[in-house]
Amino acid sequence: xxxxxxxxxxxxxxxxxxxxxxxxxxxxxxxxxxxxxxxxxxxxxxxxxxxxxxxxxxxxxxxxxxxxxxxxxxxxxxxxxxxxxxxxxxxxxxxxxxxxxxxxxxxxxxxxxxxxxxxxxxxxxxxxxxxxxxxxxxxxxxxxxxxxxxxxxxxxxxxxxxxxxxxxxxxxxxxxxxxxxxxxxxxxxxxxxxxxxxxxxxxxxxxxxxxxxxxxxxxxxxxxxxxxxxxxxxxxxxxxxxxxxxxxxxxxxxxxxxxxxxxxxxxxxxxxxxxxxxxxxxxxxxxxxxxxxxxxxxxxxxxxxxxxxxxxxxxxxxxxxxxxxxxxxxxxxxxxxxxxxxxxxxxxxxxxxxxxxxxxxxxxxxxxxxxxxxxxxxxxxx
Amino acid sequence: xxxxxxxxxxxxxxxxxxxxxxxxxxxxxxxxxxxxxxxxxxxxxxxxxxxxxxxxxxxxxxxxxxxxxxxxxxxxxxxxxxxxxxxxxxxxxxxxxxxxxxxxxxxxxxxxxxxxxxxxxxxxxxxxxxxxxxxxxxxxxxxxxxxxxxxxxxxxxxxxxxxxxxxxxxxxxxxxxxxxxxxxxxxxxxxxxxxxxxxxxxxxxxxxxxxxxxxxx
Amino acid sequence: xxxxxxxxxxxxxxxxxxxxxxxxxxxxxxxxxxxxxxxxxxxxxxxxxxxxxxxxxxxxxxxxxxxxxxxxxxxxxxxxxxxxxxxxxxxxxxxxxxxxxxxxxxxxxxxxxxxxxxxxxxxxxxxxxxxxxxxxxxxxxxxxxxxxxxxxxxxxxxxxxxxxxxxxxxxxxxxxxxxxxxxxxxxxxxxxxxxxxxxxxxxxxxxxxxxxxxxxxxxxxxxxxxxxxxxxxxxxxxxxxxxxxxxxxxxxxxxxxxxxxxxxxxxxxxx
Numbered sequence: 001x002x003x004x005x006x007x008x009x010x011x012x013x014x015x016x017x018x019x020x021x022x023x024x025x026x027x028x029x030x031x032x033x034x035x036x037x038x039x040x041x042x043x044x045x046x047x048x049x050x051x052x053x054x055x056x057x058x059x060x061x062x063x064x065x066x067x068x069x070x071x072x073x074x075x076x077x078x079x080x081x082x083x084x085x086x087x088x089x090x091x092x093x094x095x096x097x098x099x100x101x102x103x104x105x106x107x108x109x110x111x112x113x114x115x116x117x118x119x120x121x122x123x124x125x126x127x128x129x130x131x132x133x134x135x136x137x138x139x140x141x142x143x144x145x146x147x148x149x150x151x152x153x154x155x156x157x158x159x160x161x162x163x164x165x166x167x168x169x170x171x172x173x174x175x176x177x178x179x180x181x182x183x184x185x186x187x188x189x190x191x192x193x194x195x196x197x198x199x200x201x202x203x204x205x206x207x208x209x210x211x212x213x214x215x216x217x218x219x220x221x222x223x224x225x226x227x228x229x230x231x232x233x234x235x236x237x238x239x240x241x242x243x244x245x246x247x248x249x250x251x252x253x254x255x256x257x258x259x260x261x262x263x264x265x266x267x268x269x270x271x272x273x274x275x276x277x278x279x280x281x282x283x284x285x286x287x288x289x290x291x292x293x294x295x296x297x298x299x300x301x302x303x304x305x306x307x308x309x310x311x312x313x314x315x316x317x318x319x320x321x322x323x324x325x326x327x328x329x330x331x332x333x334x335x336x337x338x339x340x341x342x343x344x345x346x347x348x349x350x351x352x353x354x355x356x357x358x359x360x361x362x363x364x365x366x367x368x369x370x371x372x373x374x375x376x377x378x379x380x381x382x
Numbered sequence: 383x384x385x386x387x388x389x390x391x392x393x394x395x396x397x398x399x400x401x402x403x404x405x406x407x408x409x410x411x412x413x414x415x416x417x418x419x420x421x422x423x424x425x426x427x428x429x430x431x432x433x434x435x436x437x438x439x440x441x442x443x444x445x446x447x448x449x450x451x452x453x454x455x456x457x458x459x460x461x462x463x464x465x466x467x468x469x470x471x472x473x474x475x476x477x478x479x480x481x482x483x484x485x486x487x488x489x490x491x492x493x494x495x496x497x498x499x500x501x502x503x504x505x506x507x508x509x510x511x512x513x514x515x516x517x518x519x520x521x522x523x524x525x526x527x528x529x530x531x532x533x534x535x536x537x538x539x540x541x542x543x544x545x546x547x548x549x550x551x552x553x554x555x556x557x558x559x560x561x562x563x564x565x566x567x568x569x570x571x572x573x574x575x576x577x578x579x580x581x582x583x584x585x586x587x588x589x590x591x592x593x594x595x596x597x598x599x
Numbered sequence: 600x601x602x603x604x605x606x607x608x609x610x611x612x613x614x615x616x617x618x619x620x621x622x623x624x625x626x627x628x629x630x631x632x633x634x635x636x637x638x639x640x641x642x643x644x645x646x647x648x649x650x651x652x653x654x655x656x657x658x659x660x661x662x663x664x665x666x667x668x669x670x671x672x673x674x675x676x677x678x679x680x681x682x683x684x685x686x687x688x689x690x691x692x693x694x695x696x697x698x699x700x701x702x703x704x705x706x707x708x709x710x711x712x713x714x715x716x717x718x719x720x721x722x723x724x725x726x727x728x729x730x731x732x733x734x735x736x737x738x739x740x741x742x743x744x745x746x747x748x749x750x751x752x753x754x755x756x757x758x759x760x761x762x763x764x765x766x767x768x769x770x771x772x773x774x775x776x777x778x779x780x781x782x783x784x785x786x787x788x789x790x791x792x793x794x795x796x797x798x799x800x801x802x803x804x805x806x807x808x809x810x811x812x813x814x815x816x817x818x819x820x821x822x823x824x825x826x827x828x829x830x831x832x833x834x835x836x837x838x839x840x841x842x843x844x845x846x847x848x849x850x851x852x853x854x855x856x857x858x859x860x861x862x863x864x865x866x867x868x869x870x
């Protein structure tokens with residue numbers, strides 16, 4: 001059997017993708033439905049001299065990941081809703097101190113303990129706004145095992161390129177289902193390595209001075225450039241600074257480096273979306289059901305298409321605005337109370353033509369539900 | 383060509399493992415697009431246990447079973463809970479050691495004495511699930527026996543390989559000699575009708591609604 | 600290397616209040632590092648949030664000013680990733696034992712080679728004198744205006760019970776002893792804890808009529824007794840200083856490396 005073709009769970013594919021991207025540090029805490037990630041990396045990291053640690057909680061997990069990243073290791077943690085809530089303060093630290101890391105959230109039903117073993121997409125806006133203070137964030141998602149692998153690699157690439165935490169929002173269905181995965185050969189997918197400073201030892205190094213392309217070269221703990229890392233507002237040396245000019249520069253840099261690249265970070269798949277009169281917009285497991293509906297309607301000659309989003313944040317507003325303009329009606333299919341629908345309504349020229357098709361009972365929204373909703377939207381009755 | 387398979391039984395019977403082996407053979411050896419998934423929660427740890435496999439010649443959309451063409455029910459509880467959800471005319475594989483009350487069902491039912499066969503001939507009841515797999519492969523024309531045997535060889539520890547392959551062959555053998563139980567096309571559905579199934583908007587196999595997910599982390 | 604070479608002199612004078620004991624601790628810590636002759640590039644210093652945490656800004660090391668209570672968690676990541684580095688973690692008493700108490704206990708239990716320094720001023724100084732886990736029973740704080748209902752936590756007992764393999768206590772008055780204890784703690788292979796009593800005349804001292812910095816240090820002098828001394832029987836306010844625990848147990852990163860070495864020749868498993 002070809003070792004590179006495997007039959008894996010989404011969570012296992014995330015492990016493989018992370019290792020492909022060069023992951024060498026994982027800290028985590030057990031939580032359903034993400035635990036396979038920790039278990040997989042507990043087995044896989046020690047043989048390659050990578051580092052695995054189970055911490056005392058999710059707060060400690062992300063803090064350990066940030067500490068390890070500062071020494072130069074590609075680092076990740078994985079969790080689900082309750083743990084993701086606990087991580088929010090440290091996510092903000094990663095944003096503020098510009099520390100690359102990947103945070104996987106295999107979403108389950110919430111709020112609170114919610115439905116640990118059931119699917120949901122309820123953490124989409126928490127990923128965007130969960131940590132306090134104005135900031136920008138990158139969040140990816142995937143609807144199948146192959147894309148889980150690919151988006152995991154991409155999460156590391158963006159994180160390392162732009163010194164920022166990247167959130168991978170999976171869901172219970174995608175995390176636990178098994179599909180065929182061909183693990184790409186080395187070099188087949190791009191893998192971004194961290195940009196290190198070339199400044200000589202004797203010259204003053206500015207860890208927080210962005211280059212023109214927005215990237216900030218790093219110097220690792222243990223190297224020659226000793227600098228300060230803080231969650232306080234800081235200057236280009238990384239030392240606390242609260243003068244208005246420094247703070248203003250910092251805030252615009254932190255938000256601009258992400259939000260100004262919304263289309264650069266945008267990943268999506270068009271499923272017959274180009275000529276669609278009814279456009280479905282979906283992501284994660286619910287996009288699979290939406291795909292079935294597109295096929296069903298197309299068989300009848302109805303022009304229904306699907307825009308499957310793989311980048312949720314920064315929201316690909318230009319893309320969505322353009323696709324919505326081509327369609328008569330837009331239906332956003334998701335397993336929450338409309339967390340992406342509100343974004344689509346925000347950017348669409350005619351928000352009244354944007355409908356929410358959702359299911360929030362912990363079960364995967366199915367093709368029949370979407371089908372019925374579309375009949376209603378079309379005025380054909382229930 | 384979407385085909386749905388439901389594997390249902392109790393934790394410890396190896397139902398989920400059987401579904402994974404079957405799905406892996408279909409995905410990696412037979413070249414189908416395949417999705418396997420399983421029930422999660424306390425019921426997967428000792429209580430009832432179920433897994434679904436969906437395969438297609440094109441990319442699989444909805445990844446779970448809606449109305450399976452093939453159902454494997456290995457406990458009476460699984461039979462009572464799921465069998466009414468089978469696609470009319472579908473295939474239901476079961477074992478008389480575990481399932482005694484069949485009710486009336488619009489399906490091709492195959493009751494094969496797989497448990498007694500592995501107990502008496504292999505001497506290892508734990509190979510039951512692989513015997514079931516053999517019978518399934520013999521009854522449905524989806525994957526070839528050698529495909530499945532290759533996956534078994536990959537997944538089963540070497541010292542248990544021979545008895546498992548023997549169990550697989552017994553399953554094939556039982557399938558070859560299986561006599562169909564007549565279809566009851568006009569029969570009413572087995573009682574009692576499952577209220578959960580009736581409310582399921584996909585007309586799908588009712589998801590388990592046991593006392594699950596209480597504080598499991 | 601001269602003592603001041605370890606200091607980012609451009610940031611002096613520091614922000615601590617006149618009479619605060621933290622500066623004495625910082626100077627003593629720098630002297631300990633200097634005497635051990637550890638190169639600056641080989642030290643990561645991770646702190647939390649509070650008056651104590653500002654120590655990292657003044658020292659010319661790899662410095663990590665983290666979140667309130669989380670210094671040990673960040674430090675654990677640093678140490679696991681680069682076990683060759685010395686990782687020193689100065690924390691306040693509230694920082695280490697209230698909000699960070701869970702990390703503290705588990706760092707002790709792991710016996711990971713970090714040097715935890717608890718700068719115990721018995722209050723939250725940065726926020727203005729609230730009750731801390733180290734405030735004594737009946738003592739005043741802005742959030743215990745009628746006297747503390749709780750009891751001060753015994754850090755030494757907690758650290759010992761949780762499995763720390765080096766535990767010591769001193770005060771900023773006993774600077775020569777403190778330096779020796781800090782040196783031993785930094786050299787110790789395993790999780791080491793040094794509790795340092797340091798005066799906060801601004802809040803704790805004022806709220807509890809403890810006088811100025813000199814009077815508070817005099818109090819440290821008069822009430823500190825060597826570990827195991829009987830003198831505590833005469834006056835319950837007396838406290839022991841010195842080394843309480845110094846034992847060897849497998850260190851976490853070393854144990855991890857043993858597994859890495861053991862696995863190396865084996866090819867990567869696959870389910």
